Amino acid sequence: MYKGTLKQILLITDGCSNSGDDPIAMAALAKEQGITVNVIGVMDEDTIDERGMQEIEGIAMSGGGVSQIVYAKNLSQTVQMVTRKAMTQTLQGVINKELQQILGSETSMEDLPPEKRGEVMEVVDELGETVSLQVLILVDTSASMKSKLPTVKEALLDLALSLNARIGDNQFSAFVFPGKRQEVEKILDWTPRLESLSSIFPKLSTGGITPTGPAIQEAIPYFKETRNLRSMISDDEQYYEESGR
Numbered sequence: 001m002y003k004g005t006l007k008q009i010l011l012i013t014d015g016c017s018n019s020g021d022d023p024i025a026m027a028a029l030a031k032e033q034g035i036t037v038n039v040i041g042v043m044d045e046d047t048i049d050e051r052g053m054q055e056i057e058g059i060a061m062s063g064g065g066v067s068q069i070v071y072a073k074n075l076s077q078t079v080q081m082v083t084r085k086a087m088t089q090t091l092q093g094v095i096n097k098e099l100q101q102i103l104g105s106e107t108s109m110e111d112l113p114p115e116k117r118g119e120v121m122e123v124v125d126e127l128g129e130t131v132s133l134q135v136l137i138l139v140d141t142s143a144s145m146k147s148k149l150p151t152v153k154e155a156l157l158d159l160a161l162s163l164n165a166r167i168g169d170n171q172f173s174a175f176v177f178p179g180k181r182q183e184v185e186k187i188l189d190w191t192p193r194l195e196s197l198s199s200i201f202p203k204l205s206t207g208g209i210t211p212t213g214p215a216i217q218e219a220i221p222y223f224k225e226t227r228n229l230r231s232m233i234s235d236d237e238q239y240y241e242e243s244g245r
Contacts, residue, residue, distance in 0.1 A: 013140035017212035027063030037063025160194035
């Protein structure tokens with residue numbers, strides 16, 4: 001049974017990046033390190049930016065994740081759907097690898113008889129409820145996002161309610177770009193309580209450039225800083241055992 005932690009970056013943006021490294025290349029780097037990059041493009045009712053849409057799809061494809069273009073009023077259900085869909089997609093990939101090890105390199109879930117495929121999907125669904133999940137949320141706070149931030153806040157609170165109904169552990173963190181003093185700024189350290197954002201969002205200022213690539217780049221190493229106390233203690237115990245020989 002899969003015992004790892006699913007790691008996701010959830011990027012919420014409404015436009016084209018215009019500063020720093022290519023976000024599509026940064027998403028590929030994240031994928032190499034086992035982090036899925038999902039992108040939600042928040043559009044105004046009367047504005048569809050073709051270049052922005054291409055970038056959104058490119059980032060998600062490069063990051064092994066899910067992308068969705070949405071109007072602000074439908075954001076809440078979309079955030080939940082994208083997060084869940086990405087979990088299922090990642091778990092299916094994990095199980096496909098295990099099937100290939102058991103049945104041969106050419107075998108995938110689609111090759112199984114329908115009844116067996118159904119059994120495997122039940123396992124995927126069960127894992128989706130029990131696996132540990134880390135979601136790092138990247139929120140675009142460039143000038144054009146000002147009117148959308150209250151909707152983003154509500155969507156993230158709904159996401160917290162949805163995911164907290166799971167049995168598995170959840171850890172959330174949040175960065176904004178651009179920040180007040182630098183391109184990318186952490187506004188929420190790893191916590192199981194995403195609702196902590198309620199008090200932070202009203203204080204966010206908007207404006208400036210859209211450094212999407214640097215934001216993804218900044219997020220990647222942050223997943224390595226989540227070792228819990230138990231793992232630190234066990235590492236120390238291992239060190240003592242080795243040094244005591």
